[in-house]
Amino acid sequence: MAKKNQATKKVAKTVKKQKPVEIKEELLLQPPRGMRDILPKDQPYWQQVRRVSEKAAADFGYRRIDTPIVEFTNLFTRGIGTGTDIIEKEMYSFTTKGGEKVSLRPEFTAGIARSYIQNGMQVESKPVKMFYIGPCYRYDRPQEGRFREFFQFGCEAFGEQDAIVDAQMIQMAWRIVFQLGIKNVTVHVNSIGCPGCRKQYRNLLVSYFESKRQKLCIDCKKRLEINPLRILDCKEDKCAQVAQNAPQSVDHLCEDCRSHFKDLLEYLDELEIPFEIDPNLVRGLDYYTKTVFELFAGSIVEGAKRNALGGGGRYDGLVKLLGGEDTPAVGFAIGMDRVVNEMKKMGLKTYHPPKARVFLAQLGSFAKKKSLRMFESLERNGIIVAESFGRGSLKSQLKIADRLKVDLTLILGQKEAIDGTVIVKEMASGMQEIVPSVKLIDEVKKRLKK
Numbered sequence: 001m002a003k004k005n006q007a008t009k010k011v012a013k014t015v016k017k018q019k020p021v022e023i024k025e026e027l028l029l030q031p032p033r034g035m036r037d038i039l040p041k042d043q044p045y046w047q048q049v050r051r052v053s054e055k056a057a058a059d060f061g062y063r064r065i066d067t068p069i070v071e072f073t074n075l076f077t078r079g080i081g082t083g084t085d086i087i088e089k090e091m092y093s094f095t096t097k098g099g100e101k102v103s104l105r106p107e108f109t110a111g112i113a114r115s116y117i118q119n120g121m122q123v124e125s126k127p128v129k130m131f132y133i134g135p136c137y138r139y140d141r142p143q144e145g146r147f148r149e150f151f152q153f154g155c156e157a158f159g160e161q162d163a164i165v166d167a168q169m170i171q172m173a174w175r176i177v178f179q180l181g182i183k184n185v186t187v188h189v190n191s192i193g194c195p196g197c198r199k200q201y202r203n204l205l206v207s208y209f210e211s212k213r214q215k216l217c218i219d220c221k222k223r224l225e226i227n228p229l230r231i232l233d234c235k236e237d238k239c240a241q242v243a244q245n246a247p248q249s250v251d252h253l254c255e256d257c258r259s260h261f262k263d264l265l266e267y268l269d270e271l272e273i274p275f276e277i278d279p280n281l282v283r284g285l286d287y288y289t290k291t292v293f294e295l296f297a298g299s300i301v302e303g304a305k306r307n308a309l310g311g312g313g314r315y316d317g318l319v320k321l322l323g324g325e326d327t328p329a330v331g332f333a334i335g336m337d338r339v340v341n342e343m344k345k346m347g348l349k350t351y352h353p354p355k356a357r358v359f360l361a362q363l364g365s366f367a368k369k370k371s372l373r374m375f376e377s378l379e380r381n382g383i384i385v386a387e388s389f390g391r392g393s394l395k396s397q398l399k400i401a402d403r404l405k406v407d408l409t410l411i412l413g414q415k416e417a418i419d420g421t422v423i424v425k426e427m428a429s430g431m432q433e434i435v436p437s438v439k440l441i442d443e444v445k446k447r448l449k450k
């Protein structure tokens with residue numbers, strides 16, 4: 001017995017001695033695949049895209065809306081459609097600690113339509129026009145122009161079925177890329193009809209592709225069952241060849257869809273927007289009806305796979321599908337990452353914020369303290385000021401002022417801080433003057449005007 005006790009004690013001792021094993025996962029100093037930082041050096045491109053897009057949205061009467069990045073998964077499955085690549089393969093979906101099934105938004109339209117219904121926007125005067133800007137997430141294979149986190153700017157108009165709004169959407173999207181300097185853009189348009197005429201067209205398409213089944217890729221063989229329209233824009237060469245002779249949706253539109261499409265083309269002619277009818281353009285989401293369009297930059301080598309800069313279309317059934325009133329709607333999204341890429345390739349102009357024309361230098365601890373407030377009051381009065389408060393030596397601060405090519409340098413030394421004055425130095429002439437702090441703003445403004 002005693003022996004056994006001793007043995008147990010020994011085991012207990014060893015167990016006590018063991019340190020908890022710390023498992024250190026390797027820290028990867030990089031974001032997840034398909035995601036990236038947009039560094040300060042690239043921000044001027046993004047800022048330019050935001051400015052031009054937001055200006056166009058404002059000019060056409062669109063107001064901004066922000067919706068959550070995360071929504072309930074079934075909003076997307078219901079809206080975008082179960083047979084689509086986005087839903088089948090590309091959603092970032094997870095269950096929260098509270099058991100909610102949610103997804104990162106793969107696009108904005110479903111979320112905005114949800115918000116439109118939830119917030120009773122159908123009572124507002126039509127069309128209800130909104131724009132958005134922000135990130136989307138698709139778990140796709142990253143490649144040139146295709147990221148897992150990417151940014152879209154887009155517009156949605158609810159409550160108007162007239163093709164003139166479709167034309168205005170294309171006009172806006174086209175104007176944005178044109179104003180950014182991408183001038184060789186072609187719009188591809190098509191009409192995929194309404195659920196009525198599409199049913200008949202879908203049957204025709206299925207029998208056509210059934211007869212060519214052997215020549216289709218594995219994915220398209222599956223699409224034949226769940227989403228035959230998507231075979232038309234498959235990127236595989238063999239499928240593209242088969243698709244070339246497929247029946248075209250524009251030849252099988254009902255009267256209403258045909259005249260809608262005809263109106264749209266007339267409006268585009270009137271706007272002198274270069275467009276091509278692209279019978280293979282169907283786009284990846286189930287909710288589209290009638291008009292679909294995409295914008296392509298012509299600078300990409302003929303024949304090479306081209307990435308669309310943006311696209312959109314009409315989605316007359318979506319609001320009802322999500323539980324709202326029957327509401328026609330149309331929208332577009334521009335892929336900001338791709339637009340920025342194109343701007344870089346073409347060496348286009350970026351946004352440069354106004355430069356500081358005044359530098360505030362300080363010397364001594366009392367002056368340093370005072371310069372904080374002085375900086376704020378200059379900025380509040382619309383004067384952009386540069387500084388390097390961390391530096392103690394006047395010489396090094398003046399060197400920076402020189403480098404920044406400012407017009408004026410304000411010098412606040414210990415004496416000036418006590419006297420309530422500032423030295424104003426005009427950099428071009430080197431002339432200096434002592435100015436009372438209370439008059440500083442007016443003095444600076446007067447001199448900058450010169």
Ligand code: AMP
Pocket residue numbers: 107138140145146147148149150151152283284308309310311312333334335336337338
């Ligand atoms: P979609 O919602 O698929 O019609 O996309 C609208 C636009 O967003 C496209 O024309 C692209 O410019 C852009 N876009 C879509 N998916 C991606 C992605 N994975 N990476 C970068 N841009 C994308």
